[in-house]
Amino acid sequence: MGPRGAQLLAALLVLGLCALAGGEKPSPCRCSRVSTKNRKNCGFPGITSDQCFDYGCCFDSSVSGVPWCFYPLPNEESQCIMEVPARVNCGYPGISREECVSQQCCFDDLVFQVPWCFYPRPVEACHY
Template identity: 65%
Template sequence: MKLPSPWLLAILFIVSLHTVAGGEKPSACQCSRMDPKNRKNCGFPGISSEQCFASGCCFDTQVPGVPWCFTPLPKQASEECVMEVKARVNCGYPGIPLETCKERGCCFDDHIPQVPWCFRPIPVNDCHY
């Protein structure tokens, strides 16, 4: 049995990355607010920024020794609410309802236990590629 060529395997890998990630380029906040030491590899050696973004991943070559193509932070309802959990500054109290949190002008995400669910937003003008 003849094995497929390396080029065919590389193309199939790129197509599968694109399909899995949906091919939507992440926002600047989803990428720049990620602590470099927390980056999870999302590409392959030699991937270009175009290939990385087409896969729905972030690309940043400024920090040596960490993945340059990496998984973005999760999307939020507002870009001001995109941040790592450790960056959350509490804006409420345990069990605060979504409505009360929003009335305070804060972000709400109750998917992770033991962290603030109601937290202060961060201005988006500090996000950059």
């Protein structure tokens, strides 16, 4: 599977997880960690924040020119869920999953040309 296929698979996974979680307001952590350029529209023109939250989506109208109602990051306990640009390398090229995990780091080899072994987000980064 090429880089485009992996990105498409990841996007479909996010959409599927969001559909399952529909109807409940996502945590601020799942919304604030989605960069504006990666927002995927979850609403319609003129949607209100309450309508958006009813869909289980995030709402932020502070930036013009991007979707205000958008899908959150997956709801997982793991601090390894983050956007690819936020990864900080914790390994070396070709590191195995086992070696990476033994260093208490996250491993995800689905996206090419980015760190596969990376530091988890601090727990406090998700608490508001």
